Amino acid sequence: MKILVCVKQVPVPEAIYEIDPGARWVTPGSGVEYQMNRYDECAVEEAVRIKEAFPETVIDVLSIGPSRADAVIRRAMGMGADDGIHIMTRTAEFHDPFTIAYWIAAMARRNTYDLIFTGIMSEDMMQGQIGPLTAELLSIPCATAVVSAALHKNNVHVEREIEGGYRESVELKLPALLTIQSGIHTPRYPSLSNLLRANKQPVHTIEARTLAHPGDRQAAHQVKRPQNIRNGIFLEGTTEVKADQLLKILMERSFL
Amino acid sequence: MMKCEPHPIVVIVEHDNGKIRPVTYELLTFAANIRQCPAQRIMAVILGDSVEQPAEKIAQATGIPVWAASAKEFKFYNAEVYKHALHLLMAALQPAYVCIANSSCGSDFAPGLAVRLQAACITQVQGIRSTSDGVCFTRAILGGKLHLEVRPLTKTTVLTLQPGMMPPAVESDGLPGEVVLKKIHVPPQSSKTLAINAVRSDDLALADAKAVVSAGRGIGDETNMSLVHQLADCIPHAVVCGSRPVVDLGWLPYNRQVGVTGSTVSPALYVACGISGAEQHVSGMRTSGFIVSINKDPTAAIFHLSDVCIVEDLKTFIPAVISAIKSQKGTPES
Numbered sequence A: 001m002k003i004l005v006c007v008k009q010v011p012v013p014e015a016i017y018e019i020d021p022g023a024r025w026v027t028p029g030s031g032v033e034y035q036m037n038r039y040d041e042c043a044v045e046e047a048v049r050i051k052e053a054f055p056e057t058v059i060d061v062l063s064i065g066p067s068r069a070d071a072v073i074r075r076a077m078g079m080g081a082d083d084g085i086h087i088m089t090r091t092a093e094f095h096d097p098f099t100i101a102y103w104i105a106a107m108a109r110r111n112t113y114d115l116i117f118t119g120i121m122s123e124d125m126m127q128g129q130i131g132p133l134t135a136e137l138l139s140i141p142c143a144t145a146v147v148s149a150a151l152h153k154n155n156v157h158v159e160r161e162i163e164g165g166y167r168e169s170v171e172l173k174l175p176a177l178l179t180i181q182s183g184i185h186t187p188r189y190p191s192l193s194n195l196l197r198a199n200k201q202p203v204h205t206i207e208a209r210t211l212a213h214p215g216d217r218q219a220a221h222q223v224k225r226p227q228n229i230r231n232g233i234f235l236e237g238t239t240e241v242k243a244d245q246l247l248k249i250l251m252e253r254s255f256l
Numbered sequence B: 001m002m003k004c005e006p007h008p009i010v011v012i013v014e015h016d017n018g019k020i021r022p023v024t025y026e027l028l029t030f031a032a033n034i035r036q037c038p039a040q041r042i043m044a045v046i047l048g049d050s051v052e053q054p055a056e057k058i059a060q061a062t063g064i065p066v067w068a069a070s071a072k073e074f075k076f077y078n079a080e081v082y083k084h085a086l087h088l089l090m091a092a093l094q095p096a097y098v099c100i101a102n103s104s105c106g107s108d109f110a111p112g113l114a115v116r117l118q119a120a121c122i123t124q125v126q127g128i129r130s131t132s133d134g135v136c137f138t139r140a141i142l143g144g145k146l147h148l149e150v151r152p153l154t155k156t157t158v159l160t161l162q163p164g165m166m167p168p169a170v171e172s173d174g175l176p177g178e179v180v181l182k183k184i185h186v187p188p189q190s191s192k193t194l195a196i197n198a199v200r201s202d203d204l205a206l207a208d209a210k211a212v213v214s215a216g217r218g219i220g221d222e223t224n225m226s227l228v229h230q231l232a233d234c235i236p237h238a239v240v241c242g243s244r245p246v247v248d249l250g251w252l253p254y255n256r257q258v259g260v261t262g263s264t265v266s267p268a269l270y271v272a273c274g275i276s277g278a279e280q281h282v283s284g285m286r287t288s289g290f291i292v293s294i295n296k297d298p299t300a301a302i303f304h305l306s307d308v309c310i311v312e313d314l315k316t317f318i319p320a321v322i323s324a325i326k327s328q329k330g331t332p333e334s
Helices: A038-053 A067-079 A097-108 A130-137 A192-200 A239-252 B023-034 B052-062 B079-093 B106-116 B222-234 B244-248 B301-305 B314-329
Strands: A002-007 A009-011 A034-036 A058-065 A083-088 A115-119 A142-151 A155-162 A166-173 A176-180 A204-207 A218-224 B009-012 B042-048 B066-070 B097-101 B120-131 B134-141 B146-152 B157-161 B179-183 B191-198 B211-215 B238-242 B269-273 B290-294 B308-310
Touching: A002 A038, A002 A067, A002 A097, A002 A130, A009 A067, A034 A038, A034 A067, A038 A058, A038 A067, A038 A115, A038 A142, A038 A176, A058 A067, A058 A097, A067 A083, A067 A192, A083 A097, A097 A130, A097 B120, A115 A130, A130 A142, A130 A176, A130 B106, A142 A166, A142 B079, A142 B106, A155 A176, A155 B191, A166 A176, A218 B120, A218 B134, A239 B290, A239 B308, A239 B314, B009 B023, B009 B079, B023 B042, B023 B052, B023 B097, B023 B120, B023 B157, B042 B052, B042 B079, B052 B066, B052 B179, B066 B079, B079 B106, B079 B191, B097 B106, B106 B120, B106 B157, B120 B146, B211 B222, B222 B238, B222 B269, B222 B314, B238 B244, B290 B301, B290 B314
Parallel strands: A002 A058, A002 A115, A058 A083, A083 A204, A115 A176, A142 A176, B009 B042, B009 B097, B042 B066, B066 B179, B097 B157, B120 B157, B211 B238, B211 B269, B269 B290, B290 B308
Antiparallel strands: A009 A034, A142 A155, A155 A166, A166 B191, A218 B146, B120 B134, B134 B146
C-alpha cells in the first residue's frame, strides 16, 4: 500500500499582519512562526495508523512552499512518514489553488498511490480545494470531511461528517483521495528515533519553476481588513479594572 | 464599460430530500448581486430523486426558471454522481457563474466540477465587489483576520457562498418561472453513498440557552476548562459549549460543539473565551444577542463581531471576573 500525504506549512494562528493600503497580497513579518496545518497533522496521523495496521505500507509526504517548509516535511517523517518531497517555491506569494493541485497531481503520477490524504482545508487560505482539485486532475474519486476510513481490498469505506449531527457512509474504489477532518485521532508527537532518521535523510526537492504551469485561473486582487460587523468597545486598564467594567456591563444589561 | 453578459448565472439548489434549505434563497440574492445587467439570466438547477415539487416551489416563489433533474442515483448526495450530472447540464447552459452553497456537499463537489468546466473555483465567498478589472469575490483568510478579494480569469467561474452572508431572495408576486424536467443517465461511478446516519442528538439545553460561556482553542489546557465552568456557574442560566478544537480534544462532549457541523445557538449573552473567530465557529453563534470576547490576541477575528472586546489572558481574567461577581453578590468564596 502506497500513500501520499500532502502537508502545508502555515503561520501560527496568533501571527499579526500588516498590510499596505491597496496591497494585492500580504506577507507575514519576519518574526512570524510557522507550524504544520492542523488538519494536515490529522491526515499524517491517519496515514501512520494505516501503516501500523499494514506494515508494508509506504508513506510519501509532500509539501509545496519556500525553503522553510522543509520543517513540516521533517515533522511528518518524525510522525512516521517514510519519504519526503518538497516542491520549492521562491516566495510565499498567492498561488491559484488549481496550480497547486496541478503540481501535486504531476508528482502523484510519478508513482502509483493507493490513497492520497490532505487536510480538509488550510488554516491560512481556508479554501478546502486542494484535495478535490487534485482528485479530479488524477481522475480518482474524492471524499471530503472524512472522520473515519476503513480499508478493504479494492476500496475504502469512509464516513463524512455533515451538518446536523449526521454522517454519510461512502464507499470509494481505490485509488482514492480523502480530505481529513479533525477529531478522529489526536495527532502524535514525532518520535525521537523517527526525527533522527528524518534529519539524516535527503528530501527530494524540486524547484516549482521547473514544473509545467497550467496557467492561472484566478488572481489575488486586494487584501483588506474585515469591516466590523459589530462595533464593540475594547475595555481598558488593568485586569481587575476590566473585570469590574465587565461586571458593570453585565449587571446593566440584567445578565447577572 | 462592462458589456452585457449573455451567459447565465446558475444556482444549484441545496435541499434535504426535497426540503429546500434557506441557503438556496441566499444564493439567489448572491446571483442577483453578481449579475452585470438585467438581460443576464438567472436560473436554478436541482438534482434529486423526486424534485418536481421543490422545483415548482422555487419557480413560484422567485419567478426564476428551474431545471429539475431526477434520477435514482440522486437519492443520496454523492460527489462523483453530482459532478457527472452537473457537468452535463452546465455544458448545455454555458454559464458565466455556477453558484453553490458552501455546505458539506457543495464544498465536496464544487472544485472538481470547476475542473470539468475549465472554470476557476472560488470558495467560501462572503461578498462581491465590482471593480474596473471585473467582479471580485471576497473571502476570509488567516482565521478571518484578513479578507482577500479574488478575481476569476476564466469564462466560467464556480463559486461557493458562505451561508448566512446574503439576505434571502425576496418572494416574487410575478409569474412563476418555467420548470423544465431533465432526464439524466448516470453511469456507475467510482464512489457510492451507502447511508446517512445520525450520530448526535441535539442538546436541548444548548438550543434554548439564554446565556452561553464558550471555550475555544485559546483555553490551552484541559485544566483551564474548570475556569469556564466556574464562570458559567456565576451567570444565571448559562450553559458551557465550545468550538471544534475543544471538542476534538475531548474537553467537551460532541453535543456541546457550536459551529458549522455542530449546533447553532442564539442566546441573549455569549461569552467567548479563547475563541479566534474563524467562520467555522462564528457561523454557529453570530446571531447571539450580546457577544463578549476574551482573547489575548488583539488581532483575533472574533473582535470584529463582538460587543465587548477584552484583550486579556483568560487564565488571569476569568478568575478576576468570577471574583468581581462573587464580591458583588456578597457571597463569601468557599
